[in-house]
Amino acid sequence: MKLCIASKTHLDFLIYNKLGKGAVLAIEVDGFKFHKQGSKQFGRDRIKDRILKK
Template identity: 65%
Template sequence: YSVFDMLYQHYTDARIAFLRKHSRVSKYDSENLMYGAIVDILKSRPQLSLNVICHQPLNMLIRDPKHLNDEECRYAMNTATHVDFLIYNRITKRAVLAIEVDGFHYHKPGTRLYERDLMKDRILALYGIPLLRFPTNGSREIEQIKQALDKYEKSR
């Protein structure tokens, strides 16, 4: 099962019903579906005091770019660079998990977008922010998010 199954035409009614029930945070249905799934997961785990924000600017996460080379610094500090979703602790405001939704047509090896993805992956790793990257033709996204939150809960 995939969150993104509802993007296919034969799931149109299910997608419309799901999107009516959840907030629209993006112009992309793929991101709206992921946001709804994340919100549902977080509601089922109130003890973790977590929340999610859509399109969190990377420069708000990386306040001190001292660990970055010049190219990484330019990329990270660009106001347009963001993570699709950031799950954070509501009390401490610390980042818990970054999530990227990758349209499988656009994030192919050898493309500039793919190179930027790799750079974002390196930057988040340097600053200790776990990242899950989900292609829209993938599966088991909910399970992987739950596993990452289980790992976070055990580390607290």
């Protein structure tokens, strides 16, 4: 299951409570070898990291 955080930005896996519809666990695989620093995807990955830390 993918959760859309922003256009073109998704989480790889999201486990949620079916009854309460709340997220229980989010998993994101950055693939940092393919996203060079300064690229658009690198910036999107940093945004996701900040959102997930909250």
